[in-house]
Amino acid sequence: METNRQKLKMAVYWAASCGGCCVSVLDVHEKLFDVVAAADLLFWPIALDTKYRDVEEMPDNHLDLTLFNGAIRNSENEHLAKLLRKKSKILVAYGSCAHLGGIPGLANFTSKEEIFKRVYHESESTINPEKTLPSPVCEVKEGTITIPEFYDDVRSLSQVTDVDYFIPGCPPQTERLVEVFTAIVTGAELPPKGSVVGAGTRTQCDECIREKTENKQIKKFYRPWEIADDGITCFLEQGVICMGPATRSGCGYRCIKGNAPCRGCYGPPAGVPDPGAKMMSAVAGIIDEKEPGEISKVVADIADPAGLFYRFSLPVSLIRKKVS
Amino acid sequence: MKKITIDPITRLEGHGKIEIFLNGGGEVENVYFQVPELRGFEKFCEGRPVEELPAIVTKICGVCPGCHHMASGKAVDAVFGVEPPPTAKKIRELFYMAHYVHSHTAHFYALAAPDFVVGPDAPAAKRNILGLIEKVGKEAGLEVIKQRRIAQEIQALLAGHQTFNIMNIPGGVRKGLTEEERDDIVEKARGFIRFAEFTIKIFGDVVLGNKAYVDLILNGPYKLNLHSMGLVDSNNKVNFYDGKVRVVDTKGKELYKYSPPEYIDYVAEHVEPWSYLKFPYLKKIGWKGFIDGQESGVYHATPLSRLNAADGMATPLAQKEYENMYSTLGGKPVHATLAMHWARVIELLYSAERCLELATDPEITGKDLRAPLGPIPGEGVGIVEAQRGTLTHHYITDEKGIVKKVNLIVGTTNNNAPICMSLKKAASGLIKKDTEINDGILNMIEMAFRAYDPCFSCATHSLPGQMPMILEIRDTGGGLVKRFIRN
Amino acid sequence: MEFKPRIIAFLCNWCSYTGADLAGTSRMEYRENVRVIRVMCSGRVEPSFVLKAFASGADGVLICGCHPGDCHYQEGNYRCLRRFTLLQKYIIQMGIESERLKLEWISASEGKQFAELVNSFTETITELGPCSIREKTKILL
Numbered sequence: 001m002e003t004n005r006q007k008l009k010m011a012v013y014w015a016a017s018c019g020g021c022c023v024s025v026l027d028v029h030e031k032l033f034d035v036v037a038a039a040d041l042l043f044w045p046i047a048l049d050t051k052y053r054d055v056e057e058m059p060d061n062h063l064d065l066t067l068f069n070g071a072i073r074n075s076e077n078e079h080l081a082k083l084l085r086k087k088s089k090i091l092v093a094y095g096s097c098a099h100l101g102g103i104p105g106l107a108n109f110t111s112k113e114e115i116f117k118r119v120y121h122e123s124e125s126t127i128n129p130e131k132t133l134p135s136p137v138c139e140v141k142e143g144t145i146t147i148p149e150f151y152d153d154v155r156s157l158s159q160v161t162d163v164d165y166f167i168p169g170c171p172p173q174t175e176r177l178v179e180v181f182t183a184i185v186t187g188a189e190l191p192p193k194g195s196v197v198g199a200g201t202r203t204q205c206d207e208c209i210r211e212k213t214e215n216k217q218i219k220k221f222y223r224p225w226e227i228a229d230d231g232i233t234c235f236l237e238q239g240v241i242c243m244g245p246a247t248r249s250g251c252g253y254r255c256i257k258g259n260a261p262c263r264g265c266y267g268p269p270a271g272v273p274d275p276g277a278k279m280m281s282a283v284a285g286i287i288d289e290k291e292p293g294e295i296s297k298v299v300a301d302i303a304d305p306a307g308l309f310y311r312f313s314l315p316v317s318l319i320r321k322k323v324s
Numbered sequence: 325m326k327k328i329t330i331d332p333i334t335r336l337e338g339h340g341k342i343e344i345f346l347n348g349g350g351e352v353e354n355v356y357f358q359v360p361e362l363r364g365f366e367k368f369c370e371g372r373p374v375e376e377l378p379a380i381v382t383k384i385c386g387v388c389p390g391c392h393h394m395a396s397g398k399a400v401d402a403v404f405g406v407e408p409p410p411t412a413k414k415i416r417e418l419f420y421m422a423h424y425v426h427s428h429t430a431h432f433y434a435l436a437a438p439d440f441v442v443g444p445d446a447p448a449a450k451r452n453i454l455g456l457i458e459k460v461g462k463e464a465g466l467e468v469i470k471q472r473r474i475a476q477e478i479q480a481l482l483a484g485h486q487t488f489n490i491m492n493i494p495g496g497v498r499k500g501l502t503e504e505e506r507d508d509i510v511e512k513a514r515g516f517i518r519f520a521e522f523t524i525k526i527f528g529d530v531v532l533g534n535k536a537y538v539d540l541i542l543n544g545p546y547k548l549n550l551h552s553m554g555l556v557d558s559n560n561k562v563n564f565y566d567g568k569v570r571v572v573d574t575k576g577k578e579l580y581k582y583s584p585p586e587y588i589d590y591v592a593e594h595v596e597p598w599s600y601l602k603f604p605y606l607k608k609i610g611w612k613g614f615i616d617g618q619e620s621g622v623y624h625a626t627p628l629s630r631l632n633a634a635d636g637m638a639t640p641l642a643q644k645e646y647e648n649m650y651s652t653l654g655g656k657p658v659h660a661t662l663a664m665h666w667a668r669v670i671e672l673l674y675s676a677e678r679c680l681e682l683a684t685d686p687e688i689t690g691k692d693l694r695a696p697l698g699p700i701p702g703e704g705v706g707i708v709e710a711q712r713g714t715l716t717h718h719y720i721t722d723e724k725g726i727v728k729k730v731n732l733i734v735g736t737t738n739n740n741a742p743i744c745m746s747l748k749k750a751a752s753g754l755i756k757k758d759t760e761i762n763d764g765i766l767n768m769i770e771m772a773f774r775a776y777d778p779c780f781s782c783a784t785h786s787l788p789g790q791m792p793m794i795l796e797i798r799d800t801g802g803g804l805v806k807r808f809i810r811n
Numbered sequence: 812m813e814f815k816p817r818i819i820a821f822l823c824n825w826c827s828y829t830g831a832d833l834a835g836t837s838r839m840e841y842r843e844n845v846r847v848i849r850v851m852c853s854g855r856v857e858p859s860f861v862l863k864a865f866a867s868g869a870d871g872v873l874i875c876g877c878h879p880g881d882c883h884y885q886e887g888n889y890r891c892l893r894r895f896t897l898l899q900k901y902i903i904q905m906g907i908e909s910e911r912l913k914l915e916w917i918s919a920s921e922g923k924q925f926a927e928l929v930n931s932f933t934e935t936i937t938e939l940g941p942c943s944i945r946e947k948t949k950i951l952l
């Protein structure tokens with residue numbers, strides 16, 4: 001990476017995250033030395049000893065680039081999202097959780113109350129006769145200690161603050177990150193604010209190498225273990241739901257190469273606001289039945305359409321949360 | 325009463341916060357290790373088809389996704405009442421050994437080694453992998469990154485992606501191994517063994533060669549007398565992928581040995597209002613609070629506890645090191661927190677050897693990858709040893725395999741109470757009346773939890789631009805009493 | 812306050828819209844809480860249209876197309892039926908009562924049937940009460 005510019009000031013933060021996005025940054029491996037040469041990492045809890053106060057004390061816009069991964073699940077996540085927005089010139093929603101709500105966003109099928117009940121009262125191994133629950137402010141005998149407030153639902157980063165760019169993927173492909181990083185470091189012209197970067201614009205199906213025909217016709221859907229996948233034919237044509245038609249390209253169809261159908265972590269392709277709606281339309285389009293009874297039978301084989309079509313995107317979808 | 329807050333705890337996976345209360349005399353009254361985070365997988369996996377879980381749960385932890393993928397894959401097999409064919413099992417275990425090599429390598433070099441090689445009270449700016457490289461040479465630093473990369477590549481080859489694993493399907497795996505791929509892995513596994521031996525040598529030279537360090541391990545404020553948990557094979561040798569869970573007491577005597585579905589009779593979890601993370605303990609003993617000793621229900625699930633709980637290692641080179649460790653440290657069991665680092669490098673060697681064993685196994689390139697499925701019994705438990713402790717996944721489904729209940733006892737969670745107690749011990753031992761709290765003291769407190777590897781292991785916590793750690797002591801009203809800056 | 816349901820009706824231009832028109836010109840009485848959106852064919856009703864309607868505060872969504880075999884684009888109404896079946900399953904999972912989404916075939920001459928359909932659907936929705944999606948999915952900052 002050739003650059004004569006001043007070193008980039010950079011932060012990587014995780015909110016409600018699994019850490020996999022941070023690992024994807026580290027998976028630059030030997031190239032890490034290039035990154036370090038081009039950027040000073042000022043805040044990165046997974047790897048550096050910077051504390052929250054240090055960020056609070058930075059002047060506004062002090063950071064050139066912040067990669068924010070993880071969803072917004074609690075008050076601390078939201079606070080840091082807003083704080084880092086103020087301190088950063090470019091704020092990137094990095095990875096499916098920040099971009100779409102991600103897997104933690106599946107919690108929008110339930111509520112804080114139900115989650116607490118399951119985890120702290122009912123789980124098979126929990127013994128909690130006093131029905132204790134974690135509480136944001138807690139009086140212990142030595143004084144008061146606090147933990148963040150757990151929200152009732154999960155939000156994506158752009159649902160709580162202004163975001164400049166989105167890098168999709170769970171986690172994003174490291175090669176794509178390097179491309180985006182290089183563009184920023186070399187001062188290349190950046191795409192308009194709000195763009196999805198580090199991915200393609202078309203669908204997985206456009207890139208996937210499995211054999212497919214134009215006119216798919218399906219009379220029965222199967223769960224992946226119900227068929228002997230031939231490793232060659234398009235999953236949908238074998239009757240296994242694959243999110244390819246409603247998912248943005250850019251990951252190198254890595255699941256499909258591993259003989260697993262796509263689950264949509266790259267989010268919807270350009271111009272598609274709601275991936276699940278798009279997928280419903282695609283699936284309905286290939287069902288080869290006309291009678292209401294027969295159609296119902298085919299549809300009955302699709303277990304959990306909501307959890308499948310919105311696997312990574314429930315919090316940003318049109319109906320972003322289960323009602324009641 | 326004064327209060328010290330460390331927020332967030334850096335260099336560890338997930339979020340954490342430490343509150344240290346000092347009494348009027350300036351001594352440690354209590355320490356709280358708080359986990360401020362919950363995501364609720366136990367609840368939101370309900371309603372999903374169970375075969376989707378192995379991929380979904382890789383998002384519990386992006387640092388040890390492979391552990392969740394394996395525990396989940398096994399729980400799902402049990403839900404379907406099947407055993408995968410031998411080839412499939414071996415491919416899974418091969419993947420898992422690469423996962424161990426990656427994780428243990430990174431942990432040792434990024435977190436543990438700098439403390440010893442550069443010195444626990446060296447300035448923070450030196451106490452990192454760059455400081456380490458200064459001491460052991462740049463070649464070695466690049467080698468660490470290279471070996472970690474290779475381990476990541478093997479995982480990606482076998483599981484679709486190193487972080488987003490999709491290899492497991494009910495009754496087996498989705499993809500086999502070609503002869504060329506196998507040959508390549510054999511070469512790489514040989515490299516792992518050389519590298520693991522080199523790592524053990526560094527540990528020997530730097531740590532064991534220094535009497536002060538051996539003293540610190542054996543006599544420092546880092547010791548908890550707890551029961552030990554670990555997975556063992558049919559010969560009571562350490563195994564990460566399969567077997568029974570064995571628990572030995574503080575004196576090394578076998579307390580229990582249970583198979584996965586029986587976990588519910590042996591392990592229970594306690595809830596405290598000040599943390600989102602529960603506190604597991606041995607159910608038959610009961611929750612006795614944050615105390616150690618033979619009467620306590622609290623146990624360790626760590627590299628060291630696994631070695632304590634087993635009768636040895638199943639591979640020759642690792643077995644030799646196992647014997648060496650126990651004879652050096654005065655016999656089994658060992659309770660010194662810092663000996664976890666030693667145990668970890670022995671496990672690294674075992675993983676490398678096992679990797680080679682599996683890669684050279686004629687069955688590994690077999691074509692029988694999936695067992696046929698019958699009716700769905702609908703309940704299953706899968707247990708593997710995660711790097712950070714015994715990992716249990718328990719699923720209950722309806723007759724179609726749609727998830728009704730999920731229970732998880734995750735690696736680090738096992739050690740939640742021990743981490744709290746270790747921190748308190750270390751803090752109490754190090755902070756006395758009128759102690760000048762400096763860089764070294766703070767790092768020595770951090771070393772207590774770093775030993776558990778609740779942390780992310782990477783070669784980068786040493787990046788230039790590292791900021792000092794700031795600690796504040798507040799009175800109970802929140803007023804700032806004193807501020808320490810660690811440069 | 813009396814609950815006046817908000818209903819969105821997607822009507823196919825060729826049969827159903829004409830049928831609705833007929834109901835209007837014949838001065839058949841039907842409830843006024845329906846906002847009609849004319850589409851060229853029921854097969855043009857994307858799942859996202861329906862979800863958008865609910866997300867924006869509709870209490871019920873009605874889709875009408877030509878009778879089987881009568882679609883001017885041959886298969887549009889079958890496509891609609893398949894989408895509808897899938898959508899039903901999805902909205903139930905999201906906690907929305909399946910009665911809030913209805914599909915009926917109405918021909919150009921069935922003005923009376925259309926009026927009756929609207930009245931009965933309005934009644935169903937009135938009984939169910941307001942749909943809380945818009946409220947419940949709001950992001951409170």
Ligand code: SF4
Binds near residue numbers: 019097102
């Ligand atoms: S996007 Fe995926 S990899 Fe990144 S934090 Fe979320 S779950 Fe982890």
Ligand code: SF4
Binds near residue numbers: 206212233245
């Ligand atoms: S549906 Fe899936 S398998 Fe088929 S072409 Fe698209 S991405 Fe490939």
Ligand code: SF4
Binds near residue numbers: 169254
């Ligand atoms: S194939 Fe689909 S689910 Fe898999 S990584 Fe790519 S976009 Fe994500």
Ligand code: FES
Binds near residue numbers: 826876881882885
């Ligand atoms: S034209 Fe009326 S439904 Fe297709």
